[in-house]
Amino acid sequence: MKLLKSFGLALFIIGFGLFNFSFFWASYQITPDVIHTQISDKKKSELLIHESSSMLNQQFNSNFKFVDELHSAFDRVNQSQVNAFGISAQELDQLVASNSEKFSIASVDSVFKGSDETAAFKQKAFRDYGSWLDGQPTQRAQLQQVADNIRQYGIVSQFGFDRYSIKDLTYSLTKASAISPVKNNPLLYLLLTIGLCVVGALIYIFPKLQLAPGIKNNGIFFNAMKNVKWLGILTGSWLIAFYVVLYFYPEYMTNWVLLVDPVSKMLSGNEAGRFFLYGFIYTLCILVMGVRMIINYRHSKYQILRTCSVMFFQTAFAFLIPEIMIRLNQPYFDFKNIWPLDYSFFFNNRLDTLLANGGLGIFMLVWGIALIIIGVPVFVYFFGKRWYCSWVCGCGGLAETLGDPYRQLSDKSVKAWKAERWIIHSVLVFAVVMTVGVLYTYFTNNSWVLFFDSYKLREIYGAFIGAGFAGVVGTGFYPLMGNRTWCRFGCPLAAYLGIIQRFKSRFRITTNGGQCISCGNCSTYCEMGIDVRWYAQRGQNIVRSSCVGCGVCSSVCPRGVLNLEVKEEDGRFGKPILIGNNHIELVE
Amino acid sequence: MKHIVIIGNGISGITAARHIRKRSNHKITIISGESEYFFSRTALMYVYMGHLKFDHTKPYENNFWKKNKIELVFDWVDKVESTTKSLTLRMKGTIQYDTLIIASGAKPNRFGWPGKDLKGVQGLYHKQDLELMEQNTKGVQHAVLVGGGLIGVEMAEMLLSRNISVTFLVRENAFWSNVLPLQEANLISRHIRSHHVDLRFENELKEIKGDSNGRVQSIVTKSGEEIACQFVGVTVGVSPNISFLKDSGIATARGVLVNEFLETNVPDVYALGDCAERTYELPGRRSIEQVWYTGRMMGEIVAQTICGTKTKYEPGPWFNSAKFFDIEYQTYGQVGNELKAHESEFYWEHSSGTKCVHVIWNTMTREFIGINTFGIRMRHEKFDTWLRAKKSVDFVIEHLAEANFDPEFFTRYEKEIMLQFNEKAVLAH
């Protein structure tokens, strides 16, 4: 048994090592062909070819250097376009001269003379950006500002590359320019990296079947991985780095994405994107660690069914069905993802896609909205928020499987509970405000809502909440702060589900009379940081908005004190009095 | 405002303090020499096994006590002088009290075996015992446990979690058969053995032998067998921890003697928990009950009395629970290890041999007397109600499903149990 475990561990380490190695294992060579295929606008691609001539057909061994060079090529394109199309100081002088007192927008036609593209652009741009000056007293500074805005926004997006397209293109150009063994033989390397990890992990896990069914918490607080010791910190750092690269620097991980190209082509027919890679690894983590969870808790049918459920929803709903939708030329859609966790549900591009896709698109839209306004309250009323958080949700699924070894790290202090309520409800408010703004913009075409710019706001939400909180902190901090950091402190959907669970639901955790011995296993292993013992030892039921109903407190309780139950609402909260003692009166 | 001093920060003393605080403004001081803050003794095993850190065993955050104006003194009481109402502490001088609550708990028994003071021989009760066990078991390969109670089986589980093999000497003919009926004792014995414990019945310790460093080397049993081991766990029961009360004027026998109000012979002095010995009868109950729940109940009662509502300690129907490796045990009402003359029994065991239900009732009146359940969780509240209402065994069996407390989706056995019960009833007639 020990030997088998070590063998599995060795395979895993080799696979994981190769995976990390493959991150760097490529050289890059950009060619005009590559540029033409990635940039459909002929003019722009020619410009980039021109400005990147120094790097063309040259082989780079480091992706850092390559990306650097590429960025400067983009900068040069933008600079030359600004030079070509920007309004010069001389032209500004002329504008001032021809508008001696009040500024008239019509004057631009006479200043920017000519029938070429440049003049036409300048005329139009000045009208677009400067019409508000019409009739105002002429001030050079204001005219200068208009010219600057044109430089900064107009020229770059029309004739050059704005920062969004630079981000996307850097990624796709890097991927297309890669020369690596992985590219030539992705399947082989997929097997040698991720494949070995999966096989190794399973071989490591399976021998646990020889242990008798029952709680398997021996040695957790002596373990270097599970107790914020060196291995946990190392793992956390790796995860954090992974998320930072995934969300903010995807151009560096193109070699990893190449690994899963064949899988993606098989499913959707398209090349893999970084989020396909992410979804692929994510699903495998849930499956492999789900097997571990099932083996560990095989004495509990509740845990077995629950784990099977998250494994199923991740594999089918989050991973396979959306890819198949794409293969069928339908919109990418995850039927189980719910706003506001799915914060981009009401973004214009997604609404447009759904509305443009006929019956099915409309169905998806209605389905998504029905889940928010009917599904959530009705299911929470009958089952508690667990129906989503620990049975269906992808974030929850990862937390309950990959994150299970870290559940004991959640902070149980009253302080943490206070912080939790402030933070999570703020995120909910933020999500609602952002979405209302986005919808306002969608219907009115006006991006300025009251005092904020809805585009800016959704960008901030995406970066700080969507990527930073849910990804980097949410998963990266598993080995440091426990497996539900995002679900507990950040998820706006959890906040919404929780409010209903707290105030209108039949779900509760029942305390079994006076049987609690205050041992603290329940609180320690509650991933949501609920001090379950506080309630149990005074004979009170546990009704907390954050409880995701994972059932682990009930599983680990050595005295059979806790039970997740759905019953009539009456008596749900229960009195804080222990039964078994006569003549005791309740004082609060 | 009185000054109430409590000796002992275990569950009894702490419960008393919390309830006095809820009901009054008295000044409360708790003195304990074992640990600065209240922790759950029942969780000590989990600390050794790495399920918990010691901090997790503390049911209240450290600032709870200050917030509730309960003063904690971390020291030993060496002497109690009831005439002057004063206590002498080992380090921090003397303390005056108006009301004294003695909740000093128990200590492990040690009989006069030769070699009982060798290094590597110990019991398990206090936090210090746990720390000692941590040291004593370093590098140990084989351990012998003596005495077959709940703490013994916990120690076995602890040692196995550290890959130390265990020989377990039990005086009786099955594990814990001085408390459990033979059927359950056998079931648990089988389970303990399935965890590779070398469990030996009707076997007693005669002598512990040491090496030249004064460390245990082997033990010799009454049957003359010598077993090599580097650790000996002695779990032959506990007895009240009251030696500091000598010459205090407070009457003691095995424990501190108390009446139904938990009063001692000295006015304004109460005793509760593991150290208290009742001088009055409670049907079917021992005069010293050393379990968590009774300590807690006494704490609730004494608080009521001290705060002006004089209340008798009359616990409701007996209940208890434990866990033996992977099998949970609960009991409600009275199930003795031997059937009494007026009692009848029904025993159901699942084919896996790891779950069972044992029901006892009065043969004549068919009144339900008690139930033991292994591997199936049951609802305390239901049995408490049924026992108080003196329901019949037929009613209990018929409504057993209502008392089930197993998690959702677990296999249910009530039908099977009821069928078997009815079959046996027919046979009996």
Ligand SMILES: Cc1cc2nc3c(=O)[nH]c(=O)nc-3n(C[C@H](O)[C@H](O)[C@H](O)COP(=O)(O)OP(=O)(O)OC[C@H]3O[C@@H](n4cnc5c(N)ncnc54)[C@H](O)[C@@H]3O)c2cc1C
């Ligand atoms: C390992 C173990 C597991 C157990 N498991 C269970 C279980 O599962 N279920 C159950 O019902 N019961 C269990 N018990 C029994 C239960 O823990 C005790 O019945 C209960 O803790 C007694 O509480 P108490 O407050 O009366 O005394 P204690 O908890 O013993 O507290 C008394 C305190 O007073 C201190 N003290 C004593 N003398 C002095 C002095 N002179 N000066 C200062 N301080 C002093 C002691 O050091 C101690 O800290 C277990 C006991 C042990 C040891």
Ligand code: SF4
């Ligand atoms: S209270 Fe229990 S069921 Fe709820 S989240 Fe915590 S461990 Fe899970």
Ligand code: SF4
């Ligand atoms: S795990 Fe069970 S016995 Fe321990 S504190 Fe929690 S409810 Fe009480």
